[in-house]
Amino acid sequence: MSDAAVSVSWWARLRSRPALVTVFALLLGFVVGALVIVTTTASVLDAWRGFFHSWSAPGHALKLTVDNVGAAYRTMFEGAILSPSNFWHALTTGHGWPLALTPLSETLTYATPLAIASIGVGIAFQTGIFNIGANGQAILGGIAGAAVGSMIHLPMVLHLPLTLLAGLLGGVVGGMVPGLLKAYTGAHEVIVTLMFNYVVAAFLILTLLSTALQMPGQQNDISRTIDGSAQLPPLFGASSGLRVNWGLFVAAAVAVFAWWFLERSSLGFDFRVTGANPQAARASGINAKAVIVLVFAISGGLAGLAGVTQMAGTTHFVDGGFLIGNAGIGFTAITVSLLGRNRPGGIVLASLLFAALGVGGRAMQAATGIPLDLATVIQSAVVLFVATPVLVKEIFRLRTAPTAAVQLATKGWGS
Amino acid sequence: MRLELRGITKRFGSFTANHRIDLTVEPGQIHCLLGENGAGKSTLMNVLFGLLQPDEGEILIDGEAVHFTNSGEAVRRGIGMVHQHFMLVPVFTVAENVVLGFEPVKSFGRLDRNRAREEIRHVSQTYNLEVDPDAVIEELPVGIQQRVEILKALNHNAELLILDEPTAVLTPQEIDALMEIMRSLAASGKSILFITHKLKEVKAIADVITVIRQGEVVGTAQPTDSEGDLAALMVGRSVNLTVEKEDVTPGEVALEITDLVVRDDRGLPAVDGLSLSVRAGEIVALAGVQGNGQTELVEAIAGMRPVESGSIRLRGRDVTNATPREVLDAGLGHVPEDRQLHGLVLSMSVADNLVLNTPRRAPFARRGSRNLGAVAQNAGELVQRFDIRTTSIQSPVASLSGGNQQKVIVARELSRPLSFLVASQPTRGLDVGSIEYVHRQIVDERNGGLGVLIVSSELDEVLALGDRIAVMHKGKITGVVDPSTSRETIGLMMTGAHAEES
């Protein structure tokens, strides 16, 4: 009797946790991914078509389904976190550590710029600002960093910080354009940042073809490689072959700074007040225009830092496909920020997860032939569910307080 | 049309907005539904108009039970509603608004604009409500917009007209015109349900009065009953708003407003050459019908609305067109009219809301970094001192009752060094206990030598609090009088008559 009561209250308490929505949204995302695999793999489809043909057919169909989906997700996990056999081998023999650690290294490498850009988007969200322009801002950061990293030559103590700073400032400039326009003309930031991304994409090609930045002897849109002194060095040295680099510390510093900024700083308080109630913010003496410009400077700056971190840590140059990937880092950053509930801690976890999905997707494609785009499909499905907490709650009969976080930005074009 | 409501009950979660309400409107009758803000009048009307479904009870029209699942059905059964916030599409013409939902059409579903115009002309003439069918709504004055709302209802052949607080936004002349329209409509056999909280209007026009309080019918009354009796029914206590005030000799001038002109959102001069001065240690209460520029005046003082011309001085310091920050730093305390919109951040904690406009002041922050310990300590003290009922200082302020939310604002404003206090509708929607408490706090500040400007549309509050009463009409002060002045005189001044004339 009392046991039952305890377990009920335990369940009641658990299912009223807001984070539970996120967990279930993840689960639903993987279910969607599994459905996509099943419905597009010929052998599985055939097996289901023959479901009623013999007594053993249903079992066969189920087994094929589980095998295919299982193989996909297993290879994804092994490619993104660790492969037990490689790990065991390294552990027992003391050799092959680089191989065993490569998946983790790759995941961290991908998560680094993603986390930085997403934190920028999250700070904007908390201020009631929708920055879809992180893509453009990140590219500007990459260009600025590539210019400083390749065109001037300094010792590393100066060159690397200067390169990162240039990237940050590139992003700040990219953020100021929509920021100033919104503050002084009332232009809707979604439209401006959306359009701005494409302007920057064209600008990128333009600069890459300019003789100052173009890689010598190249006709294509590719920049010079930056000096070694401007690169973020690999954490375990170049000989390890592991790509994870000092950018990780940049991301960690950004996360700590963002936490302090939002939770502890006076300016961050202004930002959050503005995001939660702009009218009250104004009445309490907050300068709305300054906040809009500043939040775009910070959000854009972080996107720029993300761009330069990617450039200085991983690619060491910028080309026409820089940061575009599947959907572009800016769009992924929006989804990561939402998944992380716009808070730095949550965003770090979410970007690790999304990076793992992306890296694991590659391994899955290599091992099973299932295209890595599946990872992005899962990511988008997860975010659709996160953006619709009520739906998730209805499916799983959760009882949490209404979450307003994701609905922050819903305003008309006119405002 | 004879309308009968039987036992209407409407709940929102655990809150009962309407409890077993009975009401009958006879044909040709003007029936007043009288109640305070938040008494449940609007909920009842939304139920009647099909916007909400009742949990219990039934609606009968000419003896026949009806169920409305949307307001289109209510309209089809002859019920028309003039909403407090007009239900007109600003970018549409008068004709388009009037026929919306019941459009005359030609082949292929084409709008028959000529027939729409004809219909409007016809109804206009029948009821003597002149309006240009091709005018665009957003370019019309408020009074005319309301006329369009009435036309819209009549054009749908309304036999029963619900008017929800129709006078709140009108000038006295427009109110007179509206009363005239209501009388002639009743004379032509229409039934009218008139919802208001203004006793004078009720007495002037009602045939029958039903009073509701906290969602229940507490009685019916006759227009011949005295205002005092009506008020007693409405508020459920003998109206005794007198606050004990010690005599204080006012000091030097604290707030000096000279020839102030401020425009409203539509660009019209809402404050139109207003001058007023308030001294330290006195309460000046600003009386007037809502919409006569009080809101714009207070916003201009608080730095939230640009001043076109004239000046505002706080303790000798020019704060004309200062930013809200500068005004706050000059020591202005401000209890805003709309507390949830301008005064609080509902999703944030009580503690954060208590330092909302002083987050950078020592000891709450140092060098850009907040001191959450000091913020919490401040909250703990204020919650005790101002008797704010909350489960925790970290609870979101949204979880507090209206009265306690207002206490948060009052506590915040009065807990910092002030040079002046402006409080706009400080007790709107509060229960008696909270009202008395807020009044006491304000008087204490005045006793301590603070200059206070109270803006209130409740005459009782004005009379109870004011050391002097300034009456505002059409953006100007029509006179400054002593609180011993009769209500009738002040009422007259609110319509624009000057003190000497009345």
Place this chain on the structure above:
Amino acid sequence: MGIVSEVSVATAPTRRAHQGRTRSIGVIMGLIGLFTLLAFGVGSGMSAQSSLTFNPVNLSGTIPWHVGTLTLSTAWTNIVLALAMIALAVEVNLRLPARGVMVRFGVVAVLFFFSLLLWAARTGGPAPINFVNLTAVLVGSSALAMVLIYGSLSGVMCERAGVVNIAIEGQFIGGAFVGSMIASTTHNFIFAAVVGALVGGLLGLILAFLSLRYLSDQIIVGVVLVTMLGSLSSYLNLQVFTPFPQYNTGNLAPDLPIPLLAKIPLLGPVFFNQTGFFYLMIVLVALVSFGLFRTRWGLRVRAVGEHPKAATTVGIRVIGVRYVNVIVGGAIAGVGGVAFMASQGQFQPGYTSGLGYIALAALIFGRWRPSGAVVASVLFGLSVYLADNLQTYQIPVPTEVLGMFPYVITIAVVSGLIGRVRPPAADGIPYQRD
């Protein structure tokens, strides 16, 4: 009585602001004209010549009229064009017309593009070819404009009812993918269009369901749908089209010349020798335009997008209207995707490359009106076409600059730097019945 004076007071400041913006457009138009005059007029050298040809690239059979090559003096033609642009600019600055300013701006932009073409193809210029096939330019850009019109019409349907549809790009992708599959297997573009409409409508339904039933952020749902469709189509492309290329090939929609009319020089190939998708687009523009502004349905839709509560009080089912419009809007964009696929011949992942967002830009530049969206789409279609094709003239200016045009223009418009746009008042705001 007092009404008239009060009204004029009320609108005076807005009119002043409006005139200020009109003036700034005028100035920008003048600057463009001046630039044309100096760079493309005087700058091309007085001896240079440009040739215009009108060969109907897409028309076979005998042509009753043959229009030969028109050779013009580059400098003088461009000077005349520039003066016309400057004249328009002066007219705008002096008269400050209340309507039609953006149309005049569009004319100036088109003249500018034309002038740029003449300059690029001048004799003595870097280009190996010294003629512009005007028919080819117009036919090429009309294919792009058509797709943009489908997209912006979809936007009109959704946003006039108060739902922001940022997922147009995703609906294009979905339509293009299934369109190719159906057209390859059935060889019937009507089937392809119908299934494309179904897929677009389904995406519209998802957007409507999440944003109307669950009040999710419409912009977020839209962005995520685009991402999802992008990756899903790329995934399916590898899973289905790569192993079975026969499902994704040979889908160039045939031109359906209208007898006689198709042979009119220049106009014929552009308007009367197009695919069925083009004619369907014309019909849709007419239908939406007529429906929105002439019918009962349109009045109700606009009421829902401007003031949903008012619509509710007269018995209009706001949520119902929004569902229908978002689904129909999605279907239109889906057909647009099929149309794009049919102009390319097959599906390729990522080949819509932001056309859906340009359509969104056209919707805004066209002030949420079908007619405006058409004008904007034509303008943007032309600029995208030129950006893609101008390198054949080897001009020293990178074509990327031209590619920025739709985006820069849209930023300028929403910032009020050029003209003034006013979206439906309730656009993007979730509606809840109390």
